[in-house]
Amino acid sequence: MSIDFQHTQSAHCENGVTSNLLNFYGIKLSEAMIFGIGSGLFFSHMPFLKVNAIPVTSFRPLPGVIFKRAARRLGFKVKRKKFRNPQKAMDELDLLLEKDIPVGMLVGVFHLTYFPAPYRFHFNAHNLVVYAKEKDRYIISDPIMETPESLSYQELQRVRYAKGTFAPKGHMYWAHEIPENPDLKSAIVIGIKKTAKDMLHIPVPMFGAKGIRFLAKQVRKYPKKLGKRKAGQYLGQIVRAQEEIGTGGAGFRFMYAAFLQEAAEILQQDWLNDIAREMTETGDVWRSFAVETARIVKGRSKLEDAYNQAADILMDIADREEKIFRKLEKINL
Amino acid sequence: MKKDEVPQDDANLLEGKLREPCYALDENGKYTTVKSVGWDPKNVIIQDAWKAVNEKIEYTKEQVEEGVLSPIAYYMEKQLMDVSILAAYTGFFRWTVKRHLKMKHFMKLNDQKLAKYADVFDIDLPTLKNKELL
Numbered sequence: 020m021s022i023d024f025q026h027t028q029s030a031h032c033e034n035g036v037t038s039n040l041l042n043f044y045g046i047k048l049s050e051a052m053i054f055g056i057g058s059g060l061f062f063s064h065m066p067f068l069k070v071n072a073i074p075v076t077s078f079r080p081l082p083g084v085i086f087k088r089a090a091r092r093l094g095f096k097v098k099r100k101k102f103r104n105p106q107k108a109m110d111e112l113d114l115l116l117e118k119d120i121p122v123g124m125l126v127g128v129f130h131l132t133y134f135p136a137p138y139r140f141h142f143n144a145h146n147l148v149v150y151a152k153e154k155d156r157y158i159i160s161d162p163i164m165e166t167p168e169s170l171s172y173q174e175l176q177r178v179r180y181a182k183g184t185f186a187p188k189g190h191m192y193w194a195h196e197i198p199e200n201p202d203l204k205s206a207i208v209i210g211i212k213k214t215a216k217d218m219l220h221i222p223v224p225m226f227g228a229k230g231i232r233f234l235a236k237q238v239r240k241y242p243k244k245l246g247k248r249k250a251g252q253y254l255g256q257i258v259r260a261q262e263e264i265g266t267g268g269a270g271f272r273f274m275y276a277a278f279l280q281e282a283a284e285i286l287q288q289d290w291l292n293d294i295a296r297e298m299t300e301t302g303d304v305w306r307s308f309a310v311e312t313a314r315i316v317k318g319r320s321k322l323e324d325a326y327n328q329a330a331d332i333l334m335d336i337a338d339r340e341e342k343i344f345r346k347l348e349k350i351n352l
Numbered sequence: 353m354k355k356d357e358v359p360q361d362d363a364n365l366l367e368g369k370l371r372e373p374c375y376a377l378d379e380n381g382k383y384t385t386v387k388s389v390g391w392d393p394k395n396v397i398i399q400d401a402w403k404a405v406n407e408k409i410e411y412t413k414e415q416v417e418e419g420v421l422s423p424i425a426y427y428m429e430k431q432l433m434d435v436s437i438l439a440a441y442t443g444f445f446r447w448t449v450k451r452h453l454k455m456k457h458f459m460k461l462n463d464q465k466l467a468k469y470a471d472v473f474d475i476d477l478p479t480l481k482n483k484e485l486l
Contacts (some may be wrong), residue, residue: 030373030385040485051375051383071434129432135367137398138433141431182440183433250406255397262394264372273353273375277383299377303353313393316400 022119024150026160026167028202030274031265034059035162036123036146043121044197055278056092056210057085060271061217062340063226064234064257070184073256076234078270080217082144082185088213092206101188108189109172112149112157117191121150124191126183127226130156133161133168135337138264142274143185149175161166161196208352214275215348218340228341235333242326251316254329258309272302277335286352294343301339308332353377358386358460361397379480405432413485422458424449427473 024043029035029050037053045337054060059079066074068288085247090097102108104213115122128134151158156169170178179189220228225233234257241250261270276298283291315325355376366372371387376383378384381443412429415421428438435453439446444465451457452469463477 028370028373030375086359133369135365135369137365137367137402141437163370183437186440251400255400258394258397259401262391268353268374268376273383277375280383296381299353306353308485309391309393309397312394315395 022121022150024121024148024160027162028165028210028269031059031271032146032162033057033082036148036160037086037089039148039162040121040123040162040194041093041197042331046093046095046197046201048203049277049281051274051277052281053089054085054271054274055214055282056206057087057089058210058213058217060214060275061226062228062230064230064237064269065225066237073253076257076260078260078266078338088210089206092209093203094153095194095201095203098191098195099192101190102125103188105176105189107192108174108179112191116152118150119176120193121148122191122193123148124179124189125185125187126175126178126184127187128178129181132170132174133292139185141181143181143187145181153333179216204286206350207286208350211282211305211347211350215344215350216218218344219348228337228344231333231337231340235330235337238326238330238333242323247318250326253317254312254326258312259307261289262309269302269305272298272305275304288350290346291350294346297339299345301336301343304332304336304339306330308336355379355384358388359391359393361392362389363392363399365395365398368395395407405429416455416483416485419455422453422455423480423485425477426471426485427451427469427475427480428453431463431473438472440461442468 025039027035027039027042029038031050031054034050034053034057037057038050041048046324061080062078064074064076068075100111102111112122123146125143126139126147128145129139129141129146134290147159147161149157149159156171157175159168159170163169179187181187221227224230238254241253245253264267266274275280276295279291279295279298283289283295308329311325311329315329353374353376355378358374360374366389371389373385374388375383377384383486409426412421412426416426417421422465428434435446439449442449452461466480467477470477473480475486
């Protein structure tokens with residue numbers, strides 16, 4: 020038994036799963052489109068929230084949010100289920116697969132056997148689709164991988180019951196109501212407005228363009244406050260989040276520019292192409308921030324100057340992104 | 353970034369298992385994706401992060417050999433876990449796990465408890481009991 024599920028690799032898992040699932044039901048939208056409609060672009064830096072004793076910087080909203088927003092704005096309904104009992108979680112999955120329904124799920128990557136080892140850590144909000152069971156192996160469309168993979172019963176159960184932050188608890192979801200003609204135009208406009216609002220108007224200094232400035236200020240203090248080794252790790256963590264598998268480069272900025280180009284065409288609003296160009300430039304500046312950081316980590320630059328220089332780059336980015344979203348927030352149909 | 357500028361700096365961090373799609377501009381200024389095997393600055397930073405992890409594993413190993421910390425502490429670091437993740441996997445309380453990280457408490461653990469740890473770490477019970485550090 021097999022269904023005609025088309026696996027397409029994407030940069031980011033959540034967009035990829037959404038795009039692949041919708042595609043199965045006949046709605047063809049690119050990854051960038053899902054990302055834009057789901058308001059996937061964001062920035063936050065929370066010094067008190069730490070992973071492995073290093074503050075978390077993020078270029079995206081919390082896991083699951085992009086999917087949820089995209090579903091709401093395009094009008095498709097999703098059923099979700101979590102299970103306390105791992106065996107039940109697997110039984111229910113089998114039942115859905117028997118009905119030829121592709122099932123999305125959250126898993127931890129640490130025990131994901133087909134993943135490259137340097138990327139396997141305890142991150143529990145990875146998305147993939149299981150779409151068939153053949154000879155006791157589950158066929159998996161993991162958007163990060165170039166081709167479909169497979170896992171045994173034990174392997175799949177293990178990643179579905181990974182422990183730690185965001186423990187998935189067997190969480191799975193599948194499409195349940197698919198709209199005939201989703202209202203793409205208004206979904207795009209709503210998506211852009213929400214992103215602009217989050218990047219400009221959250222009244223806490225840790226988010227959006229303000230958050231980038233806040234981070235810049237912190238970065239200036241790093242070498243004195245933390246010492247050479249720790250400061251390098253703090254700075255490195257920012258770049259890891261920015262260039263991590265799944266961002267498509269430059270902390271999703273290029274992906275967002277790709278979305279704006281598509282939006283320009285669909286909405287017949289040419290000015291969005293200009294904004295896409297500005298967004299691309301901003302992405303390039305983010306890349307230069309990564310280059311500067313790598314130089315610091317390698318120990319090739321004078322410490323205090325280098326951190327100030329990195330902070331200056333961040334300030335420049337904050338100004339650019341603020342300008343972009345001031346224009347984007349005025350978008351209308 | 354333009355299509356022909358997408359870096360292809362392989363440091364074997366992806367182990368040949370995949371290439372990552374990067375968004376870049378084609379000749380006409382339109383976005384497309386290009387698969388990349390890596391980028392130097394990113395490789396440097398990821399390798400640095402792993403260096404920090406490995407240093408911590410080595411340090412813990414020394415502490416175990418000196419009889420301060422237990423093999424559980426070593427395997428916890430090796431599996432990139434912290435006390436709360438290990439507690440969640442074993443079902444023990446966090447403070448219980450913290451005790452088990454010390455050699456003197458480890459010596460008093462019964463097989464049933466040790467087996468739980470061995471299972472989570474994917475090693476044999478005798479390996480853990482004999483304080484072998486793989």
